[in-house]
Amino acid sequence: KLQFLYLIALYHPPSSHFIIMGRISTVVGLAMLALSARGEDFPTVDGHVFSADAQKLMAMNQAQLDALYTASPAGEIPDGRGYGMIMLEPNVPEADMALWKLGKAIWQGKVFDKKAMTGINVVFGLHVVKGGLSVGKSKVDGNESIILDFGVFNTLPPMDKTFDELRKVREGGYLGRMYMEGVFVLNFYLEFAAEEAPVAAIEAPAPFPTEDGHTFSPQAQTLMNMTQAQLDDLYKASPVGAVPNGHGYGMVMMAPDNAALNMHLWQMGMKFWQGKVFDNKAMTGLNIIMHQLAVKGKISVGKSAVDGADAMILDFGAFNKLPPTNKIHDELRSIADGKLLGRMYYDNKFVLNFLLEF
DSSP states (O other), rough: GGGGGGGSSSEEHHHHHHHHEEEOOOOOOOOHHHHHTOOOOOOOOOOOOOHHHHHHHHHHHHHHHHHHTTTTTTOOOOOOEEEEEEEEEETTTHHHHHHHHHHHHHHHEEEEEEETTTEEEEETTTEEEEEEEEEEOOOTSSSSSEEEEEEGGGSSSSSSGEEEEEEEEEEEEEEEEEEEEEEEEEHHHHHHHHEOOOOOOOOOOOSSOOBBOOOOOOOHHHGEEEEEEHHHHHHHHSSOOOOEEEEEEEEEOOOTTHHHHHHHHHHHHHEEEEEEETTTTEEEEEEEEEEEEEEEEEEEEEEOTTSSSSEEEEGGGGOSTTTTTTGGEEEEEEEETTEEEEEEETEEEEEEEEEEEO
């Protein structure tokens, strides 16, 4: 269930900002980050210093990036580690730099395996969300591009409908375009060094961590060791409960059949998502993303997709009309006083489990 990482992908429709892994919210702290970006040297990724040509991309507008892409060949499929740089707001270089710095904390590039014809993202320093490599027709001009199709290995939305296309713009440098459901999302650049970085290993988890000073209860901690079947049974046996009020500290269960991986993924995701804040008078809920309130949903009571019984519904489509948030909703039930077990859905398809502890 690594599709949660889609929420931390960066989404940029033509008229708005949307930052996700997540697959995935709005740009958080943009103004503050833009100020902090001014006057700083061009930053590195995992010790890699980008070329002068790469740095020039940050000053290009979308029309210039499109022209460069159209004029470039597909090139040979690269091999090894590509260090990543995103161009989300190409008409505003300072904002673009700030957004890249924000995104860099989550996404550091990709690793290509030319023999296996696969590419995998580097997210929080780990190699996750794999795609199949091929050469195919570009959506820009119909000419050949390198295609990295995440739907080859991922059957859950939105990664099943997400792909990249890339072209070689310099030696070791590839300009890429990310698409979701056939719609252009963002520009990115990969710069390949001579040596491939080693694959990050999943280490044994540290003691159960706290979140914003909150220590999760023993009952909450046991959820990390449950299988999906056990979580489903617990959810079915639980009532809808009363709509809570205030801050619910969040914990995700993304790989419930592998407790060590589950803990590791949560610790990664915790840097991005810290829970939700409910207002039971306004009947709204807001996500806490990078410690900022973002992406509001409407609370109601409706039928669960699991068993048809009542569940608390948090519908983000009520306030968000652009994809993918317009098709995202949560359903929740009370498993104990101050504890809600939740299930996230995209386009009415189950994505992941989570807990809120108030």
